[in-house]
Amino acid sequence: MIPAAADIPLGLYVHLPWCIRKCPYCDFNSHEAAGDIPFAQYVDALLADLETELVYVEGRRVDTIFIGGGTPSLFPAQAIRQLLDGIRTMVEWWDEIEITLEANPGAADAARLVDYRAAGVNRLSIGVQSFRDRQLALIGRVHDAAAAGSALHAARAAGFKNINIDIMHGLPGDRADGSLIDLRAAIAFEPEHISWYQMTIEPGTAFAREPPELPDHDAIACVFESGCEMLAAAGYDRYEISAYARPGVRARHNLNYWEFGDYIGIGAGAHGKLTSTRGAFRTEKRRGPSAYMSHAGSAGCTIRRGPLTDAQLLAEFAMNALRLRHGYIENLFTARTGLAAEVAVKPLHEACKRGWIVREAGIIRPSELGYRFLNDLQLMFLE
DSSP: OOOOGGGSOEEEEEEEOEESSOOTTOOSSOEEOOSOOOHHHHHHHHHHHHHHHGGGTTTOOEEEEEEEESOGGGSOHHHHHHHHHHHHHHSOEEEEEEEEEEEOTTSOOHHHHHHHHHHTOOEEEEEEEOSOHHHHHHTTOSOOHHHHHHHHHHHHHTTOOOEEEEEEESOTTOOTTHHHHHHHHHHHTOOSEEEEEEOOOOTTSHHHHSOOOOOOHHHHHHHHHHHHHHHHHTTOEEEETTEEEOTTOOOHHHHHHHTTOEEEEEETTOEEEEEETTEEEEEEEOSSHHHHHHHTTSGGGEEEEEEOOHHHHHHHHHHHHTTBTTOEETTHHHHHHOOOGGGGHHHHHHHHHTTOEEEETTEEEEOHHHHHTHHHHHHTTTO
16 A cells, blocks of 8 residues: 555755864764855755655645754855745745754854844754863864853844754763763753764764774763753653653654654755655765756756665664654554555564563553663564
8 A cells, every 4th residue: 555645744854065074973974165165056956956856745745844964054044045935935834834954053153043043944953062172172073162052042042942952972081970061051051952862983984993982881871861860850851762852842853754754855965755656765865065066956966766665664664663752653654654554563563572662552662671772673673
């Protein structure tokens, strides 16, 4: 059975690939800016790219927009306004749309944040990572703690009522309680959302080539448990493996990923997942900014547009939906994948036997034990 695309939420992901300096832990498709960034040319390319995707979304409404990077806050507000105005002429969106822009301290001044808000951005995700200067230097960030605080104060002053702070724990050279200092500082700013996640060494990064000394597993586990308690006491609900939100302000764009919704991906290296009358398929755009801009609007811009097999649908649904702490409604699996519920019976049965999955009142969710062994739980759906 092919799921009804019109019933699946649709997001739009926009990738702006440039940054001031590539962080040694970063494995995203980001590129250090060498000389002037061609802002206007790139926005034109994004809109041309989007136009080629419209045939696959059949006039569906866009519910969320996420502008990620790279460092999107390097782009002037005029370029962001041009982008959003152009998108609005091509696709329908509802009045309460969530439009998120990633910003880095030191790469967006107060005036620019005011102008982003005026351009239509209504949610900021600020990449702080740490409030300690030594740790910021060790992980290659271009800002210091003072700049992080200034950016957060400026975001509030600009009128943003929905702010996320990105914070990492388990940083190089960290003391056992070091990450809790950062987390306590983040909570003190009273953001609506906190993304608190462990630093990992990813293949192909500078840290993979020259690994730093990280805290041991026991120290990280202890800090993590204490941090979760701290966040809960401050009123943040852990609704996903590394996402904590005040009531009513979960990240809607990311929630759409985790609930296996659809999203258009435009920009250098952007990925997308869409559902059509032929089933679900994945897309991927050219990674290099120059190559992307020269091919945008043509078939050559997309380097992958392929269907998802039944096995891939099962695996990808599980990899996303099982990240949700409060679980998902049982019929969501068929509604989003088009697969019969029986396809997932064997791994679900085995997970329940191990005590990793709880099924009650039509909800499937990881147990506390399952959440601790989430990677192993997800792998059960890949076999």
